Amino acid sequence: MSPVKTAPAELTAGDAALRTQYLEEVLGLLYPPPCTVGDGDPEIAEYLVVPNARRPRLLIPAASASVAAAAVRRYAEPQSRMARLKRDAVVAAVRTRTTGLLLRDRIRIAGPVSASIDGYLSSALRRDLSVSVHIGPARANRKPVLQLLSPEGETFGFTKIGTGPLTQRLVRAETAALTALGTCSLTRLTVPRVLHAGQWRGMQVLVQSALPVWLPRSPLTPRRLTAAMLDIAGCSGYTTGPLTGSAYWHDLRGKLAAVGDRAEGSKLVAAVDMLARHSGETTLRYGAWHGDWAPWNMANLADALLVWDWERFATGVPLGFDAVHHELQRRIQNTGDARGAVEATLRRADELLAPFGVAPVAREITALLYLVDLAVRYLTDRQAEAGARLGVLGTWLLPVLVRRVEEL
Structure with missing residues (x-):
């Protein structure tokens, strides 16, 4: 690892x-x-x-x-x-x-x-x-x-x-995540x-x-990646229900309230309000996700898929978040064009989310909710103030998110 x-x-x-x-x-x-x-x-x-x-x-x-x-x-x-x-x-x-x-x-x-x-x-x-x-x-x-x-x-x-405060919280969260995952019967991936x-x-x-990341790598097929993500998605069970009645929505609104007084936060709140009016009654299925399943947080060997960095692990999120996150991070890594990567990822929402059993009517909503979730994370962590390369959401994520919500 x-x-x-x-x-x-x-x-x-x-x-x-x-x-x-x-x-x-x-x-x-x-x-x-x-x-x-x-x-x-x-x-x-x-x-x-x-x-x-x-x-x-x-x-x-x-x-x-x-x-x-x-x-x-x-x-x-x-x-x-x-x-x-x-x-x-x-x-x-x-x-x-x-x-x-x-x-x-x-x-x-x-x-x-x-x-x-x-x-x-x-x-x-x-x-x-x-x-x-x-x-x-x-x-x-x-x-x-x-x-x-x-x-x-x-x-x-x-x-x-x-x-x-932030990094202590993340280290505690990863400790809890790895402890919980250690009790799950995971068959499609290996965790520390x-x-x-x-x-x-x-x-x-x-x-x-340490996971043996230094061993020879093998090509990773989409099927194997999806199977591993589904292994995690179901590790703590599933729930089903309308978006605005879910525990996920309640938690998201609480996080939004904490950043709503900032310029980017207020734009995000407005987009989420619009999303709720349009799709609040859409039924979603909820499970667990890694939280940062990016190409640099895993290694595929001939007989094992190694996955690390579990500090963002969470339960009760819309199914498919990991697939959308991986696609976005892969595109940003390969092209350096973050805004273009957001656009391209949203265009692939159907293809990315179908293997997770997400209903066609809920696929675009799920992808947009993921972008909201990611934006809230960046604002809560104050990535812009820390000098993170993609910390200023107004240069890449927010414009695409707001436009796509308005087009629903």
Whole structure:
């Protein structure tokens, strides 16, 4: 399992600066006083910065060549041939200890191990380990994500750390989701197991097992993907009823009320009111969904479909949300045209939702409700204020949503 998100676009200068700032923040959280960044004694850890300190993406432990190589090889699946070549070059460099040619920046951490995240995790899991740290792009839900490696270089777990109100809530939600899914008889997909959950220095900690994403991939057929989504949809049972009489609608209206005083929120509320007048009596079927089933949150092997990042899991939502979300995220990833991706996804609503048993009369409504749900999430999380690439809904999602609702 690798909860690391990869993006097709290159880092901008602004994003690079934010990553550098975020790196400093993360180090201060993981190694608080009396730990210090820099030379000192005793040394807790030494990291190589990939690719460099100006554009940090990954910190890998420098003490062991085999552990460092595993940290790079298993941290994320490259999205292009060039990215794979760069990764392989870094792996070769750390294996042969010629990192000075590619990785010139190092970070040393000194102080008592007991005060560090390394000490906490080693004690909680009762095993020796090394930590590799992912430095992600700006998002409201960005949080420290640590890859945990054994002394032999085995990736055995990933740790998410909730540092603020939003990320703490998400880490708790993922803990609850994985715990619940562990009791379901899922046959079409594999999810991580909870290895440890707790609090450290006021932060929420979740350690989950590593899914073997580094194994060879197989082509994923639409049929297999749909079967896995249906496996999740029914994991807590189904309900049926009119939209405006559902628990889902009641919850959605509550979330809208919390963002309705903002410019984009008021436009969203107006669109939802119009949607209710037109389709409020439409009967829908409700079940569970992953909440962020995107191409980068899964890996298809010959004998297993691995799916991770369950922090948005929810029950009682209109069936088919996962299919619409996956299609939209896939199109945005492939084209970079978010507004065009929304348009194209809505045009495919019939095709996407038919396998979920969604009645023809309810398919466009379901796709529009998904867009509302996604917009509410962005506004609630304040993605625009966090600098997220798609945080400003008025540039892509809202115009399409409002127009399509008006055309109903």
